[in-house]
Amino acid sequence: MIVEKKILDEVVKQVMQALEKTTSLETRSMDIPVGVSNRHIHLSAEHIEILFGAGHTLTRQKDLKQVGEFAAAETVTMVGPKGVIRGVRVLGPVRKTTQAEISRTDGFSLGVVPPLRDSGDIEQSASITIVGTQGSVTLSEGLICATRHIHMHTDDARHFGVSDGERVWVETSGTRSTILKNVLVRVKPDFRLEFHIDTDEANATGLKSGDVVTIARCQEV
Amino acid sequence: MIVEKKILDEVVKQVMQALEKTTSLETRSMDIPVGVSNRHIHLSAEHIEILFGAGHTLTRQKDLKQVGEFAAAETVTMVGPKGVIRGVRVLGPVRKTTQAEISRTDGFSLGVVPPLRDSGDIEQSASITIVGTQGSVTLSEGLICATRHIHMHTDDARHFGVSDGERVWVETSGTRSTILKNVLVRVKPDFRLEFHIDTDEANATGLKSGDVVTIARCQEV
Numbered sequence: 001m002i003v004e005k006k007i008l009d010e011v012v013k014q015v016m017q018a019l020e021k022t023t024s025l026e027t028r029s030m031d032i033p034v035g036v037s038n039r040h041i042h043l044s045a046e047h048i049e050i051l052f053g054a055g056h057t058l059t060r061q062k063d064l065k066q067v068g069e070f071a072a073a074e075t076v077t078m079v080g081p082k083g084v085i086r087g088v089r090v091l092g093p094v095r096k097t098t099q100a101e102i103s104r105t106d107g108f109s110l111g112v113v114p115p116l117r118d119s120g121d122i123e124q125s126a127s128i129t130i131v132g133t134q135g136s137v138t139l140s141e142g143l144i145c146a147t148r149h150i151h152m153h154t155d156d157a158r159h160f161g162v163s164d165g166e167r168v169w170v171e172t173s174g175t176r177s178t179i180l181k182n183v184l185v186r187v188k189p190d191f192r193l194e195f196h197i198d199t200d201e202a203n204a205t206g207l208k209s210g211d212v213v214t215i216a217r218c219q220e221v
Numbered sequence: 222m223i224v225e226k227k228i229l230d231e232v233v234k235q236v237m238q239a240l241e242k243t244t245s246l247e248t249r250s251m252d253i254p255v256g257v258s259n260r261h262i263h264l265s266a267e268h269i270e271i272l273f274g275a276g277h278t279l280t281r282q283k284d285l286k287q288v289g290e291f292a293a294a295e296t297v298t299m300v301g302p303k304g305v306i307r308g309v310r311v312l313g314p315v316r317k318t319t320q321a322e323i324s325r326t327d328g329f330s331l332g333v334v335p336p337l338r339d340s341g342d343i344e345q346s347a348s349i350t351i352v353g354t355q356g357s358v359t360l361s362e363g364l365i366c367a368t369r370h371i372h373m374h375t376d377d378a379r380h381f382g383v384s385d386g387e388r389v390w391v392e393t394s395g396t397r398s399t400i401l402k403n404v405l406v407r408v409k410p411d412f413r414l415e416f417h418i419d420t421d422e423a424n425a426t427g428l429k430s431g432d433v434v435t436i437a438r439c440q441e442v
Contacts, residue, residue, distance in 0.1 A: 176369075200425040204422040
């Protein structure tokens with residue numbers, strides 16, 4: 001029997017698509033890759049001009065895993081009442097409001113206590129002075145210690161059986177194995193699966209970028 | 222009825238002792254106080270003389286919670302291939318072998334990777350240079366990142382139903398609530414109940430000295 005080439009191609013194509021869908025949604029791993037966030041800052045257009053000069057725009061240096069996000073070539077200096085941290089990376093793209101994210105350890109170096117907040121929730125957060133190549137700005141609020149969270153694509157959320165805004169337990173392995181409770185799940189169609197922690201959490205658990213964690217299946221007894 | 226004073230005193234004494242025992246062993250809290258260990262060093266007599274001069278002995282500045290242990294007035298400078306940390310506290314009493322304990326974050330500052338070890342297990346651990354007021358010494362081994370552990374008196378071990386050398390899960394509360402797995406229990410008749418963590422673990426969990434934790438009663442499902 002000779003099958004027409006066009007029909008054969010179509011059958012092969014549809015079988016491949018079906019297989020791909022099965023692989024990505026049902027048999028894929030329960031591993032979640034880790035992304036460790038070092039101290040960084042997101043800047044408003046106004047602050048970019050104050051810090052780096054009128055008309056300045058950020059220079060894209062390296063794409064981050066989340067779509068559209070990038071590490072800029074620009075860095076700033078953070079100045080607190082007790083210390084200074086140089087070389088703090090600016091992350092793009094430009095945001096409506098400036099937000100600086102540091103660890104608690106950085107807070108001790110600077111002499112400030114960054115409140116633990118979900119990204120975006122900066123009302124009455126901490127103050128910090130930011131210095132660029134052309135100027136400086138003192139934020140009355142905008143300095144936070146970001147709460148750990150998982151970025152998930154809509155398909156990932158279905159795969160893990162969780163929804164946007166839910167808090168889950170995340171389990172790490174190794175000598176310093178830990179269950180991190182109270183981990184925020186953020187779901188968006190353009191998110192890529194990634195568990196974001198800060199450097200304190202990375203050092204305390206022994207995790208580094210590219211390691212994997214799982215959602216903990218434990219219960220209190 | 223008149224009871225002889227001596228007999229009455231004896232009865233009161235025995236009842237009070239029985240009550241005290243009940244309180245300390247059965248109805249007492251399941252809370253374990255936290256002690257955060259900042260970077261520090263234990264020195265051998267030989268190294269004390271090299272660093273601070275012939276015949277020098279440590280000056281007791283502040284007693285620690287564990288019996289006999291104290292913070293000395295002396296501090297040293299740690300020098301690694303990438304950085305220097307000043308003002309590192311010497312803890313007494315003098316030890317048979319020098320052991321320096323730092324966090325992973327300190328390791329990044331110094332440019333060394335301290336292996337995660339139980340205190341005392343320093344064979345083939347990391348190298349570091351220590352500088353005092355009168356001299357310096359480069360340890361070929363002795364620099365570690367100490368594993369978290371709970372000091373327990375023999376009565377505490379009975380109270381918590383655990384034994385020396387056992388590994389337990391420790392649970393913290395608060396926004397950054399965490400279950401720290403793989404926590405070593407150390408039992409000795411002269412130990413005082415205390416959960417020792419380093420500054421990375423403290424910052425990642427939001428714990429500070431004097432906070433309390435509990436042994437986690439969870440199981441994987």
